[in-house]
Amino acid sequence: MLDKPKKKIKKFTMILEEIEDLKAMIMNLEMTIQSLKTNRPKKKKQTWYYAVARGKVTGIYKSWRGANGAEKQIKGYSNALHRKFRSLEEANRFMDKHCEY
Numbered sequence: 001m002l003d004k005p006k007k008k009i010k011k012f013t014m015i016l017e018e019i020e021d022l023k024a025m026i027m028n029l030e031m032t033i034q035s036l037k038t039n040r041p042k043k044k045k046q047t048w049y050y051a052v053a054r055g056k057v058t059g060i061y062k063s064w065r066g067a068n069g070a071e072k073q074i075k076g077y078s079n080a081l082h083r084k085f086r087s088l089e090e091a092n093r094f095m096d097k098h099c100e101y
Contacts, residue, residue, distance in 0.1 A: 049091040053098035054081040060091045 050061040050070035055077050061070035064084075074080035081098055085091040 046086070049085045049088050050082060051085060051091040051094045052080070052082045053095055054079060058095075058099055060088065060095060 047062070048064070050064055052058050052061065052070050052073045055070075055073035057073050059073075061068065061073070063069045064071050066072075070082060074082050083091075083094055085094065
């Protein structure tokens, strides 16, 4: 009769050990996830250039909206000519080709 309680205690002890192992695995996974989140390279915000070849004030702008934005230069201007570019070089080529000085 003493064998049954000993077996149950042994089984219970094994279950407790497995639970502790699972807890350790979960902690390791959480640390790995946190490490991946903090070590991930941040996305660089895309810089756009807005070329205004015909507008109130021609030029290349780094923002579309706002007091110093390209939008303000073309709103209400007849036959405005403008375009958005990924690089300053492209914007300069556009200005060289289309700008009316």
